[in-house]
Amino acid sequence: MKAITQDVYGSVDALRLRDIDAPVISNDGVLVQVRAAGVDPGVWHLMTGRPYLVRLMGLGVRRPKVPVRGWDLSGVVEAVGSGVTRFRPGDEVYGVTKAGSFAEYAPSQESDLAAKPTNLNFAQAAAVPVSGMTALQGLRDVGRVQPGQQVLVIGASGGVGSFAVQLAHAFGARVTGMCSTTKIDLVRSIGADDVIDYSTEDVDARGAVFDLILDTAGRRPLSLLRRALTPHGILAIVGGEGGGRFLGGFDRQILRAPVRSMFSGQRLRAVMMKARPDDLEYLTTLIEAGRITPVVDRMFPLPEAPAAIQYLSHGHPGGKVVVTV
Numbered sequence: 075m076k077a078i079t080q081d082v083y084g085s086v087d088a089l090r091l092r093d094i095d096a097p098v099i100s101n102d103g104v105l106v107q108v109r110a111a112g113v114d115p116g117v118w119h120l121m122t123g124r125p126y127l128v129r130l131m132g133l134g135v136r137r138p139k140v141p142v143r144g145w146d147l148s149g150v151v152e153a154v155g156s157g158v159t160r161f162r163p164g165d166e167v168y169g170v171t172k173a174g175s176f177a178e179y180a181p182s183q184e185s186d187l188a189a190k191p192t193n194l195n196f197a198q199a200a201a202v203p204v205s206g207m208t209a210l211q212g213l214r215d216v217g218r219v220q221p222g223q224q225v226l227v228i229g230a231s232g233g234v235g236s237f238a239v240q241l242a243h244a245f246g247a248r249v250t251g252m253c254s255t256t257k258i259d260l261v262r263s264i265g266a267d268d269v270i271d272y273s274t275e276d277v278d279a280r281g282a283v284f285d286l287i288l289d290t291a292g293r294r295p296l297s298l299l300r301r302a303l304t305p306h307g308i309l310a311i312v313g314g315e316g317g318g319r320f321l322g323g324f325d326r327q328i329l330r331a332p333v334r335s336m337f338s339g340q341r342l343r344a345v346m347m348k349a350r351p352d353d354l355e356y357l358t359t360l361i362e363a364g365r366i367t368p369v370v371d372r373m374f375p376l377p378e379a380p381a382a383i384q385y386l387s388h389g390h391p392g393g394k395v396v397v398t399v
Contacts, residue, residue: 142174
């Protein structure tokens with residue numbers, strides 16, 4: 075099969091489209107013929123091996139343990155292991171794989187997949203798993219969002235942010251999205267009650283008014299974000315962009331935020347997404363009910379997956395970037 079692989083950490087120049095052996099599945103495994111795969115910042119971190127912290131998380135110190143890039147996918151079940159009961163060949167599914175999804179076939183576990191929403195095409199479905207579950211768990215599990223609360227989504231036009239705006243609205247919160255000038259109409263169209271243009275207004279300009287801030291941008295100082303929170307508000311931090319080569323921006327999440335929380339009534343928490351079939355199925359319910367819709371910015375064919383990663387890392391997509399197979 076054809077796949078986008080890499081033998082060493084580096085830029086997109088380290089990626090190669092190659093013919094490799096098709097994966098073999100275990101008894102509880104599912105082999106998926108990939109139709110589309112989402113691109114998220116995690117793909118860039120795994121490609122570059124930066125910050126170095128990601129290498130110590132079992133992903134390979136000197137070189138990537140998993141040579142194929144990509145995490146989330148949508149496609150058609152090609153084969154199932156003898157212990158699989160939820161799926162059979164021909165089923166349309168979406169979810170995640172730990173073995174790489176920028177390929178014609180990808181192995182996954184039964185517990186990492188769900189039936190594809192019937193009202194989405196494969197490209198739209200591939201945009202959902204990683205970003206959708208991150209937004210859901212950030213708002214519900216970490217942020218404990220409640221109806222009527224004031225919620226600010228920073229990076230509201232991005233992959234996670236575009237889901238977070240819609241989910242917070244579905245949960246009954248009053249949603250403010252923060253984005254660039256060119257993305258204001260998009261953010262309003264997906265359910266934001268108000269929009270902050272970060273080129274003209276900073277996050278704390280309106281005072282301590284937000285009960286929950288979901289920060290997907292990863293660069294603003296914690297002191298600035300805390301000034302926009304109510305005295306007992308919650309800051310949920312997604313990702314770790316910027317920063318040094320060892321911890322990158324993750325030091326905000328894993329070091330400074332927990333320490334600040336110890337001396338404040340505000341709770342500053344990291345969002346560490348976990349793939350859960352129940353969460354995927356919950357997202358499916360909302361999608362099929364028309365309450366949330368994936369926003370796809372651009373699609374790239376498999377041979378152009380390096381360009382897709384570069385586009386994501388250099389620009390500010392409105393929604394998700396997707397690789398089609």
